[in-house]
Amino acid sequence: MNVVKGANLALMFLLELGVLAGAAIWGFTLDANPIVRIIAGIGAPAVFIVVWALFAAGGGKNARFPLTGPWRAAVEVAWFGGAAVLIGLAVTTVAGIAFFAVWAVNGALRLLWRQA
Template identity: 85%
Template sequence: MTVLKGANLGLMFLLELGVLAAAASWGFTLDANPIVRIIAGIGAPAVFIAVWALFAAGGGKNARYPLTGPWRGLLEIAWFGGAAVLIGLAFAAPAGIVFFALWAINGALRLLWHQT
């Protein structure tokens, strides 16, 4: 069981990286002039990073304003849901749905196993 719990935390880390990749991909693939694409490609991940750092970093232990309980759940839904939407916009809707489903399964297992 320890291996599965470790794999679930590893998946959480990969999903967090996926959020940043989704934000950058969306920004760099916008149908706009190159300057706007560069700003969006760098700025969108920066916004996601700032939100995570302020409210959720390190399972809330390293966050400036740590959220817990239902507030943490709402943050994760918005953060990973936002990434799923951006994946859908940058690539295809099914890819965004798969991303969000992976997060939902990961989140359910983290709750079940009391992981942060």
């Protein structure tokens, strides 16, 4: 069981990286001039990084303003949901929905197993 729990935490880390990749892909593929695409491709992941660092890094242990309970859940829903929307816009709607669904299952298991 410890291997499965560890895999769930590894999946959480990969999902966090997926948020940053999705934000970057969205920015770099915008239908805009190259300067706007570069700014969005770098800026969108930067915004996500700042939000995560302020409120949720390290399961809340390394965050500047750590949140717990429903506030932590709200940040996660907004963070992963925002990425799912950007992935849906940049790739396909199905990809965005699949990303959010994988996060939801991961989050439910983290709650069930009391993981950070």
